[in-house]
Amino acid sequence: MLAYAVRRVLYTIPVLLGVALLVFLLFNTVGEDPVRVALGRHATAQSIAELRAQWGLDKPVPLQFLDFLGQIVTFDYGVSFNSGEKLSKLFTQGAAVSLWLTVPPFVVGFVVNIAFGLLVAYYRGSFFDRFSTAILIMTMSISYLVYIIGFQYFLGYRLELFPVSGYEPGFEGLKYLLLPWLIILTVTAGEDVRMYRTMFLDETQADYVRTARAKGLSEPAVLVRHVLKNAMIPIVTYTMVAIPFLLMGAFLMERYFSLPGVGDLMISSINSGDFPVLKGLTMVLAIAYSAMVLLTDLIYAWVDPRVSLR
Amino acid sequence: MRFITLALLCLVIACGDSTGKGGTDTPSAAPKKIFQFMRQEAYKSLDPVKQFDGASAELIQNVYDSLLEYDYLSRPYRMVPNLLTKMPELSADGLTYSFELRSDVRFVDDPCFPGGKGRPLVTDDVIYSLKRFAHGSLNVKSYTLWQGAVQGMNEFREQTQKGADMNKLDIAGIKKIDDHKFTITLSQQNPLALFPLAASQTAIVAREAVEKYGAEFEQHPVGTGPFKIKTLQRRGVTILEKNPTYHGTYPSEGEPSDEATGLLAARGKKLPFIDEIHLPLIEEPQPAMLKFLSGKMDWVAMDRDNFAKMGFKDEKGFHLRPEYVGKYEIYSAQMLTTEYWSFNQKDKLVGKNKALRQAIAYGLDIPTMLDKLENGRGVAIKSIVPPDIAGSERDTKADGYSHNIELAKQKLIEAGFPGGKGLPPITIEYRASTTRTRQQFEWNRAELAKAGITLLANFQTFSAYLQRIESGNFQVGISGWQADYPDAENFYALMYGPNKRPGPNEADWSNPEYDKLYEQSRFMPNGPERFALFARMNEILREEVPAIVTYTQIACGLRQNWVKNFKRNVMIDVPFKYFDMDPAAQAKGIQGAK
Numbered sequence: 048m049l050a051y052a053v054r055r056v057l058y059t060i061p062v063l064l065g066v067a068l069l070v071f072l073l074f075n076t077v078g079e080d081p082v083r084v085a086l087g088r089h090a091t092a093q094s095i096a097e098l099r100a101q102w103g104l105d106k107p108v109p110l111q112f113l114d115f116l117g118q119i120v121t122f123d124y125g126v127s128f129n130s131g132e133k134l135s136k137l138f139t140q141g142a143a144v145s146l147w148l149t150v151p152p153f154v155v156g157f158v159v160n161i162a163f164g165l166l167v168a169y170y171r172g173s174f175f176d177r178f179s180t181a182i183l184i185m186t187m188s189i190s191y192l193v194y195i196i197g198f199q200y201f202l203g204y205r206l207e208l209f210p211v212s213g214y215e216p217g218f219e220g221l222k223y224l225l226l227p228w229l230i231i232l233t234v235t236a237g238e239d240v241r242m243y244r245t246m247f248l249d250e251t252q253a254d255y256v257r258t259a260r261a262k263g264l265s266e267p268a269v270l271v272r273h274v275l276k277n278a279m280i281p282i283v284t285y286t287m288v289a290i291p292f293l294l295m296g297a298f299l300m301e302r303y304f305s306l307p308g309v310g311d312l313m314i315s316s317i318n319s320g321d322f323p324v325l326k327g328l329t330m331v332l333a334i335a336y337s338a339m340v341l342l343t344d345l346i347y348a349w350v351d352p353r354v355s356l357r
Numbered sequence: 358m359r360f361i362t363l364a365l366l367c368l369v370i371a372c373g374d375s376t377g378k379g380g381t382d383t384p385s386a387a388p389k390k391i392f393q394f395m396r397q398e399a400y401k402s403l404d405p406v407k408q409f410d411g412a413s414a415e416l417i418q419n420v421y422d423s424l425l426e427y428d429y430l431s432r433p434y435r436m437v438p439n440l441l442t443k444m445p446e447l448s449a450d451g452l453t454y455s456f457e458l459r460s461d462v463r464f465v466d467d468p469c470f471p472g473g474k475g476r477p478l479v480t481d482d483v484i485y486s487l488k489r490f491a492h493g494s495l496n497v498k499s500y501t502l503w504q505g506a507v508q509g510m511n512e513f514r515e516q517t518q519k520g521a522d523m524n525k526l527d528i529a530g531i532k533k534i535d536d537h538k539f540t541i542t543l544s545q546q547n548p549l550a551l552f553p554l555a556a557s558q559t560a561i562v563a564r565e566a567v568e569k570y571g572a573e574f575e576q577h578p579v580g581t582g583p584f585k586i587k588t589l590q591r592r593g594v595t596i597l598e599k600n601p602t603y604h605g606t607y608p609s610e611g612e613p614s615d616e617a618t619g620l621l622a623a624r625g626k627k628l629p630f631i632d633e634i635h636l637p638l639i640e641e642p643q644p645a646m647l648k649f650l651s652g653k654m655d656w657v658a659m660d661r662d663n664f665a666k667m668g669f670k671d672e673k674g675f676h677l678r679p680e681y682v683g684k685y686e687i688y689s690a691q692m693l694t695t696e697y698w699s700f701n702q703k704d705k706l707v708g709k710n711k712a713l714r715q716a717i718a719y720g721l722d723i724p725t726m727l728d729k730l731e732n733g734r735g736v737a738i739k740s741i742v743p744p745d746i747a748g749s750e751r752d753t754k755a756d757g758y759s760h761n762i763e764l765a766k767q768k769l770i771e772a773g774f775p776g777g778k779g780l781p782p783i784t785i786e787y788r789a790s791t792t793r794t795r796q797q798f799e800w801n802r803a804e805l806a807k808a809g810i811t812l813l814a815n816f817q818t819f820s821a822y823l824q825r826i827e828s829g830n831f832q833v834g835i836s837g838w839q840a841d842y843p844d845a846e847n848f849y850a851l852m853y854g855p856n857k858r859p860g861p862n863e864a865d866w867s868n869p870e871y872d873k874l875y876e877q878s879r880f881m882p883n884g885p886e887r888f889a890l891f892a893r894m895n896e897i898l899r900e901e902v903p904a905i906v907t908y909t910q911i912a913c914g915l916r917q918n919w920v921k922n923f924k925r926n927v928m929i930d931v932p933f934k935y936f937d938m939d940p941a942a943q944a945k946g947i948q949g950a951k
Contacts, residue, residue, distance in 0.1 A: 049804055079818050079819060080820035080821075080823075080824070083819070083820035083823050084819060084820055085401075085409065085410075085498060086409065086498055087409065089505075090501070090859075091501055091859075092859065094498065094500065094501065097493075097494075097497040097518075098498070101494070129399070129401050130400075130402065130575075130591060131401075131402060131407075131572070131575050132576075132591070147947075198641060199643065199644060199647065200643075200647065203647065204650065207651070211647045211648050211651065212637075212639060212644035212647075213637060214594065214596070214637070214650065215427055215593075215594070216593070302640050303641050303643070304644070305638055305639050305640070305646060307590070307592030307593045311592065311640070312592070315398075315399060315640075320820070357622055
């Protein structure tokens with residue numbers, strides 16, 4: 048087990064190095080030149096050179112990449128070109144907002160969608176199943192943006208059930224999150240419920256289910272006690288790899304609801320070519336994702352000793 | 358389960374609170390005047406010398422003061438003293454300006470001062486601030502505004518770039534007389550040299566604040582402006598609160614119509630009138646407009662879609678549709694901007710073929726494009742100077758090109774491409790890839806196709822566009838210019854030979870007669886003599902067509918009925934200090950919105 052864990056950790060290093068190289072090349076060759084964006088049109092050659100030097104962009108590219116690797120190792124990505132603020136501060140502030148935006152609907156959605164998936168699986172083939180599937184496909188087919196604009200207009204402006212947009216830190220600010228939560232729950236329901244339903248139905252074909260039924264267990268008891276338990280393995284895998292993305296918030300949601308989260312920070316940094324923020328955020332996400340995949344694999348290996356690296 | 362209970366509890370709280378308080382407190386307390394507006398972008402730095410973006414300047418203008426400012430009500434735009442007792446006086450040799458500071462200006466209270474009490478503004482503060490402006494490593498963005506204008510400033514900059522301590526160095530041209538008087542000596546006669554003193558980059562800071570807060574000074578402004586920071590959130594809600602010791606008063610003069618519209622009712626009254634300004638970051642137009650319509654925002658700019666839904670334009674101007682009349686007030690203001698097409702003179706096709714450029718100029722139909730694509734929120738122009746600046750087509754009677762397909766075809770024959778035969782496609786460079794730029798291209802492409810000219814487009818990022826233009830690797834560039842200061846020189850300079858790339862003369866065009874006339878007119882006072890020179894310059898531009906001037910933008914927006922003293926001044930982006938509001942009308946208006 049220990050050998051597996053060590054080897055698995057070592058495998059992560061080249062993956063992260065590859066991601067670092069890709070991120071570096073991508074942001075240094077594509078997108079806006081931050082110096083030109085900051086100085087606008089007709090900047091003098093001198094002022095362009097001065098700002099490049101101040102931001103370390105006058106160094107040879109390989110040296111800049113080495114600096115970037117140093118930042119990854121030390122977890123110190125420096126300061127934002129835009130605001131001069133430390134990236135650690137920007138990221139902590141933004142992540143707090145993004146997590147408030149994404150975690151509650153993620154948790155509620157996890158419970159509600161599994162329950163609904165189980166219910167639909169129970170009534171498989173019935174009118175209820177077909178009707179639910181049609182509705183879920185319809186909700187999946189509508190663009191995120193349409194939900195945002197529609198809900199904001201009708202529920203926020205017309206019916207005044209929620210504030211149109213805004214943000215306040217602390218408990219007072221919760222009222223601004225209710226509408227975004229509702230939208231996230233609506234948007235994710237279609238895909239999640241349909242996937243859970245499929246996973247449950249796959250399990251219902253297994254031998255142990257036939258045995259349970261042969262023992263005389265009721266169908267609800269078979270589903271809850273046996274099918275649900277066994278289907279949780281793929282469900283947990285699916286869920287675990289989604290967790291790091293919660294940190295990144297929801298770009299459109301944050302932008303339309305004026306929530307100062309990481310997603311909105313990312314968009315504005317792309318628009319202005321704020322390299323340190325872009326590189327930092329992308330690497331943090333890559334590291335979190337790799338860590339979560341690693342953790343999932345280790346849990347598998349722990350649960351099932353047959354799992355090994357070849 | 359616990360979470361669901363909490364969510365339900367929040368829902369109850371939210372619904373209870375979602376009625377919105379607007380700008381008033383509870384009825385038992387004295388109503389606070391709270392002006393609700395927004396920021397469309399996050400500010401970058403609140404250190405005057407480190408910022409060069411609109412979002413930062415909007416906040417700096419309200420918490421700091423510059424020596425001069427633009428008169429709020431008068432048109433054409435003119436500068437007036439802000440921290441000074443009177444406008445600077447020029448010496449007989451035309452080189453030295455004498456300044457006298459007001460004695461009633463104080464910095465806001467802040468822990469950086471002894472006892473936390475703000476102190477009076479003195480000459481040393483001005484000199485210190487101007488030295489920071491000229492500092493080689495502090496100001497790497499906006500020094501060009503005043504580059505070379507003041508004696509010894511460039512040398513000071515060079516020394517500080519090498520690491521010299523600015524506190525041990527002086528700028529030769531800036532001399533302290535006493536605590537309230539100083540002089541600035543220019544490198545050469547230059548009446549335009551005063552304009553940067555109204556810019557936010559030359560706002561006056563306190564040395565104590567800079568030294569106390571160090572790197573944090575960018576986030577901790579301490580100024581003499583009409584407001585101070587109450588809450589500062591770059592990407593959340595920033596709140597400004599009234600500076601009770603502010604020195605300014607409401608202007609006593611304006612345009613003739615200002616008296617009738619009540620804009621002069623507050624003349625001479627102490628500023629500011631509003632207690633707090635709330636500025637959430639709202640980046641999308643829909644939530645901004647919905648907040649405005651529900652009475653939770655006091656002023657909103659209108660984008661194209663919202664204008665199409667709520668307003669219209671006729672020969673008398675801009676109006677609201679009947680269902681909105683009486684609920685809100687619409688305003689419009691011509692911007693001090695010029696949009697134009699630059700023809701690269703080094704290009705073998707468009708640069709060397711004057712008749713081809715003239716054909717394109719005749720082929721474009723700008724007025725119809727503005728009506729169809731911009732809802733009329735722009736005005737077609739015939740001179741490179743926006744109409745609201747002295748020296749524009751109003752004064753020079755400049756006659757540009759009007760849409761005429763027959764003449765375009767005729768010019769195309771002269772150019773050697775009858776009916777467009779043998780003419781390769783011409784590529785036009787755009788500095789953004791948005792719905793708007795793409796629609797404008799499609800419009801122009803279709804118009805020019807009628808004359809036999811094929812147009813291609815290259816949509817790119819802003820920095821990629823700059824690189825392409827500066828490298829000279831283009832045929833036609835969509836250019837634009839916003840006034841640095843309201844003088845025609847700032848626009849005629851766009852075609853001045855020595856300003857070739859990477860300067861603002863993107864066409865790389867040079868004409869000895871035009872250059873001579875520009876130099877002659879540059880520092881002349883406005884009047885018939887100067888306008889006559891401008892008129893000749895316009896004739897040259899019309900004949901040679903190094904650029905086709907297209908239009909000036911018109912800004913449109915809405916304000917709530919309870920907002921008073923509102924007049925759009927395009928030289929002051931957010932003039933909060935002049936605004937006032939009627940809380941009773943506001944409460945009534947918010948009820949009405951429901």
